[in-house]
Amino acid sequence: MAAIAVLGYGTVGSGVVEVIGENSELIAGRGCSLEVKYILDLRDFPGDKYESLVTHDAEVIFADPEIKVICETMGGTGAAYAFTKRALEAGISVCTSNKELVEKHGAELSAIAAGHSCSYLFEASVGGGIPLIRTIRTGLVAENIKSIYGILNGTTNYILYRMEEQGLDFAAALKEAQEMGYAEKDPTADIEGHDPCRKIAILASLVCGKKVDYSDIPMEGLSDVSLMDLAYARSLGGTIKLIAMCDFEGGKPRAIVSPRVILADNPLKSVNDVFNAALIDSDMLGLSMYYGKGAGKLATASAVVADAVECASTIGKTVKCGWTEEKAEPGDPGELKGQFLVRIKRSALKEAESRFGAAGKICFEKGEAFEKYPVLKGVLAEDAFDDEMALVTPEMSGNEFTDKAAGLEGIIKSIRL
Amino acid sequence: MAAIAVLGYGTVGSGVVEVIGENSELIAGRGCSLEVKYILDLRDFPGDKYESLVTHDAEVIFADPEIKVICETMGGTGAAYAFTKRALEAGISVCTSNKELVEKHGAELSAIAAGHSCSYLFEASVGGGIPLIRTIRTGLVAENIKSIYGILNGTTNYILYRMEEQGLDFAAALKEAQEMGYAEKDPTADIEGHDPCRKIAILASLVCGKKVDYSDIPMEGLSDVSLMDLAYARSLGGTIKLIAMCDFEGGKPRAIVSPRVILADNPLKSVNDVFNAALIDSDMLGLSMYYGKGAGKLATASAVVADAVECASTIGKTVKCGWTEEKAEPGDPGELKGQFLVRIKRSALKEAESRFGAAGKICFEKGEAFEKYPVLKGVLAEDAFDDEMALVTPEMSGNEFTDKAAGLEGIIKSIRL
Numbered sequence: 001m002a003a004i005a006v007l008g009y010g011t012v013g014s015g016v017v018e019v020i021g022e023n024s025e026l027i028a029g030r031g032c033s034l035e036v037k038y039i040l041d042l043r044d045f046p047g048d049k050y051e052s053l054v055t056h057d058a059e060v061i062f063a064d065p066e067i068k069v070i071c072e073t074m075g076g077t078g079a080a081y082a083f084t085k086r087a088l089e090a091g092i093s094v095c096t097s098n099k100e101l102v103e104k105h106g107a108e109l110s111a112i113a114a115g116h117s118c119s120y121l122f123e124a125s126v127g128g129g130i131p132l133i134r135t136i137r138t139g140l141v142a143e144n145i146k147s148i149y150g151i152l153n154g155t156t157n158y159i160l161y162r163m164e165e166q167g168l169d170f171a172a173a174l175k176e177a178q179e180m181g182y183a184e185k186d187p188t189a190d191i192e193g194h195d196p197c198r199k200i201a202i203l204a205s206l207v208c209g210k211k212v213d214y215s216d217i218p219m220e221g222l223s224d225v226s227l228m229d230l231a232y233a234r235s236l237g238g239t240i241k242l243i244a245m246c247d248f249e250g251g252k253p254r255a256i257v258s259p260r261v262i263l264a265d266n267p268l269k270s271v272n273d274v275f276n277a278a279l280i281d282s283d284m285l286g287l288s289m290y291y292g293k294g295a296g297k298l299a300t301a302s303a304v305v306a307d308a309v310e311c312a313s314t315i316g317k318t319v320k321c322g323w324t325e326e327k328a329e330p331g332d333p334g335e336l337k338g339q340f341l342v343r344i345k346r347s348a349l350k351e352a353e354s355r356f357g358a359a360g361k362i363c364f365e366k367g368e369a370f371e372k373y374p375v376l377k378g379v380l381a382e383d384a385f386d387d388e389m390a391l392v393t394p395e396m397s398g399n400e401f402t403d404k405a406a407g408l409e410g411i412i413k414s415i416r417l
Numbered sequence: 418m419a420a421i422a423v424l425g426y427g428t429v430g431s432g433v434v435e436v437i438g439e440n441s442e443l444i445a446g447r448g449c450s451l452e453v454k455y456i457l458d459l460r461d462f463p464g465d466k467y468e469s470l471v472t473h474d475a476e477v478i479f480a481d482p483e484i485k486v487i488c489e490t491m492g493g494t495g496a497a498y499a500f501t502k503r504a505l506e507a508g509i510s511v512c513t514s515n516k517e518l519v520e521k522h523g524a525e526l527s528a529i530a531a532g533h534s535c536s537y538l539f540e541a542s543v544g545g546g547i548p549l550i551r552t553i554r555t556g557l558v559a560e561n562i563k564s565i566y567g568i569l570n571g572t573t574n575y576i577l578y579r580m581e582e583q584g585l586d587f588a589a590a591l592k593e594a595q596e597m598g599y600a601e602k603d604p605t606a607d608i609e610g611h612d613p614c615r616k617i618a619i620l621a622s623l624v625c626g627k628k629v630d631y632s633d634i635p636m637e638g639l640s641d642v643s644l645m646d647l648a649y650a651r652s653l654g655g656t657i658k659l660i661a662m663c664d665f666e667g668g669k670p671r672a673i674v675s676p677r678v679i680l681a682d683n684p685l686k687s688v689n690d691v692f693n694a695a696l697i698d699s700d701m702l703g704l705s706m707y708y709g710k711g712a713g714k715l716a717t718a719s720a721v722v723a724d725a726v727e728c729a730s731t732i733g734k735t736v737k738c739g740w741t742e743e744k745a746e747p748g749d750p751g752e753l754k755g756q757f758l759v760r761i762k763r764s765a766l767k768e769a770e771s772r773f774g775a776a777g778k779i780c781f782e783k784g785e786a787f788e789k790y791p792v793l794k795g796v797l798a799e800d801a802f803d804d805e806m807a808l809v810t811p812e813m814s815g816n817e818f819t820d821k822a823a824g825l826e827g828i829i830k831s832i833r834l
Binding site: 296 | 444446540557703707726730
């Protein structure tokens with residue numbers, strides 16, 4: 001029996017208490033028995049089933065030698081950081097769902113844990129309840145991971161899904177997501193891509209064993225994606241998803257977060273609603289995929305509890321996550337190759353022609369497919385073509401594309417494939 | 418540094434040695450350093466890179482106190498069983514890809530491991546390189562698993578894929594699979610469903626913590642699936658896959674292995690080629706999916722190595738798998754509900770009418786969709802309809818269906834949805 005303390009009785013914290021309460025027998029049988037002894041929160045919870053466990057005083061927790069595992073579900077990087085550091089320095093393992101803290105201080109906190117024979121685990125910080133981090137550090141321990149490519153944000157995936165399925169425009173889909181409780185009142189972190197960007201930074205750090213900074217990752221949000229973009233993607237047999245990816249060419253992480261056209265043969269195409277999924281390409285196993293609910297109280301809490309079980313089963317030892325404080329030398333994400341869907345305004349065709357070769361003009365005028373620059377047609381309404389045309393470029397690096405498209409800002413719109 | 422011995426230098430065994438050789442630094446950084454000290458095989462391997470490690474004498478291995486972890490990649494249930502038992506009784510952990518042995522003696526061997534402070538791990542026995550067993554016992558440790566539903570055999574998935582994509586008939590697709598090395602010369606274990614049946618028995622045992630016997634699981638193989646069946650499935654927007662599933666209604670495992678029509682909204686539909694995938698439904702996380710190469714030398718070997726790392730990191734302790742020797746009380750798989758695709762010979766329509774109500778006749782004669790028993794049409798050639806019709810039943814249990822279809826053997830053909 002391991003006594004644990006839960007810091008923060010919000011959505012995830014109350015979920016942790018609920019999961020342990022609900023499945024205690026099962027958890028004991030498979031892993032080891034957990035008992036929530038304290039819940040730290042500034043608020044009172046009169047009438048709550050676990051009211052008697054609530055304390056406002058962290059000292060009570062730190063003074064209790066029975067507490068060997070803490071679940072930090074407070075969020076933020078202030079008190080959460082201070083409490084986590086103090087716990088680890090006292091040899092108490094900490095499990096968290098706090099991705100801001102993990103992204104910012106994960107390497108440092110992991111090192112402190114290693115120095116005090118305890119663990120800092122953060123499965124729930126990426127992909128909610130999908131065992132993604134655990135898979136990277138255990139199941140794929142013998143794999144040289146070549147790339148990670150995933151839908152790591154449920155809110156934006158829901159918005160894109162509703163745009164695709166219901167024809168809602170971005171604003172309407174966002175409003176609905178907020179009403180459903182999937183998006184925050186201030187949705188910036190999700191729709192601008194900060195959230196998936198933090199998550200891919202964490203995964204990339206674990207893969208290369210060094211710190212990958214979130215602020216080094218080029219990030220493009222969702223707010224510019226229109227129904228017309230989705231229609232073009234659909235005419236290619238695909239849809240648009242917000243993708244966080246990183247490869248490790250030459251040992252240097254090259255990460256990028258952006259909306260992408262996902263074609264029919266990509267298993268991520270059918271990842272809808274608030275689901276998340278990550279495709280991992282590695283040297284021995286090849287492609288593998290992990291799919292599940294990327295958010296939600298109980299799914300996220302379950303991942304925190306899985307970490308708590310691992311901590312409680314390894315008291316006095318450090319669960320290795322292979323993440324050092326050394327900063328990874330990043331590769332150039334601009335060198336990442338891919339195709340681009342380009343929409344070109346009719347008024348700019350002359351200009352586009354000089355940039356993209358003759359493709360644009362020829363295709364537009366003759367309505368013919370063009371081997372080198374396939375043109376989209378068929379699905380869109382005729383009048384859409386009156387205003388503009390769209391083509392798919394051959395494979396080129398982001399840098400090459402930026403060069404070619406220089407001066408066309410406001411005239412063309414591009415989305416990566 | 419942990420010294421290990423590999424028993425059996427066949428496909429998987431040589432893969433284990435290769436994976437450890439290739440990614441040793443990475444494995445050491447993330448987990449712990451492994452060194453292959455012995456390879457046990459009756460054969461010699463002149464010129465092999467690791468020739469000097471080969472021994473014909475198991476006593477050398479058992480006499481070496483440095484050996485704390487053994488990888489059993491011999492296969493079979495004879496010598497493999499004897500060596501595994503002996504190792505575990507000596508406190509040496511054993512990792513294996515040997516599903517026959519795991520299915521037959523896994524519970525017993527796990528108990529022996531627990532009694533001797535070592536571990537018996539068998540990730541590679543199910544789903545090849547997909548970390549499925551590890552996910553069930555760690556990432557989903559706090560989850561009450563309600564059902565598992567998966568494509569657990571790469572050979573049959575390849576055959577069905579080639580039938581679907583290339584229009585090969587079963588015999589031709591099997592021949593091709595044999596030529597590609599995906600199917601054995603004697604393909605019975607795969608195509609009759611024994612292999613996925615063993616795998617679902619292992620997973621079901623782990624979930625319910627008791628022994629689920631493979632011989633208790635109703636099993637239907639692939640050899641009866643025809644191109645016409647696939648055409649009917651396609652006309653529903655689906656395809657046919659060989660599915661191994663188990664639910665745990667009331668704590669009693671109800672497992673079944675059979676070909677099924679998989680519709681477009683099921684993420685398993687796009688699991689093609691030799692890939693495997695398992696959908697797990699659990700109480701907190703909901704639906705999650707794990708997808709990857711279910712076979713292949715390096716993928717399978719990588720899973721054995723991941724287990725070896727876990728064993729080497731926990732020497733003197735037992736990694737819990739929650740599997741006891743107690744036999745699980747099975748539920749009745751005949752009570753599992755679902756729909757059925759039924760093909761009915763024209764000559765038997767009168768008889769079919771009396772069994773399935775008026776649906777068959779009405780639909781056939783009028784060519785109309787029928788609310789209760791939707792009829793398939795559209796995709797198939799007209800002359801197909803001359804011979805027969807097909808319908809999809811409403812949801813009913815397997816037992817109910819068997820009742821209704823009694824006496825129609827040879828006249829109708831049914832496939833589960």
